[in-house]
Amino acid sequence: MVILDRLPTKDRLVRFGLAIDNVCGLCASSSESRDHLFVECCFAKEVWDIVLTSCGVCYTLTNWEDLFNWLIANLKDKSLRIRILRLAWTGMLYSVWEERNHRLFRRSSRSVDALVNSIKLVVRVKLSRYGKPRIDDVNRQLCLNWGLF
Numbered sequence: 001m002v003i004l005d006r007l008p009t010k011d012r013l014v015r016f017g018l019a020i021d022n023v024c025g026l027c028a029s030s031s032e033s034r035d036h037l038f039v040e041c042c043f044a045k046e047v048w049d050i051v052l053t054s055c056g057v058c059y060t061l062t063n064w065e066d067l068f069n070w071l072i073a074n075l076k077d078k079s080l081r082i083r084i085l086r087l088a089w090t091g092m093l094y095s096v097w098e099e100r101n102h103r104l105f106r107r108s109s110r111s112v113d114a115l116v117n118s119i120k121l122v123v124r125v126k127l128s129r130y131g132k133p134r135i136d137d138v139n140r141q142l143c144l145n146w147g148l149f
């Protein structure tokens, strides 16, 4: 849904004729679209920064298309870093959309750190299916960052 830009983001709802505001549900300072919610929003950028740093990845977010192309090009090997990044990406998409909906419909919000912790929990649970990761010098810091010990 996210990749196909089929989520009912406010920009799409306005295009369908709904008389609603088009303000981002996370930062309330820009118009809400998929590209904004998941990449350009200051809230999403903070989450991404922590996720990417925790993966030991240096990448500067620019826009949805560049990020998507970068992820597709770089999520191919089976290293622990890439497995984490792949899970974190889907966790990030789910968590940001969930957070947007909670703020919009439940009037409750979580901090960036709380959201990152929920993403890390999902990554840990999903990785636990594969047993303990091999600990070497590269993986040690990843395991520390993601609580995989």
Ligand SMILES: [Zn+2]
Pocket (backbone or CB within 6 Å): 024, 025, 026, 027, 028, 029, 030, 036, 037, 040, 041, 042, 043
């Ligand atoms: Zn925003």
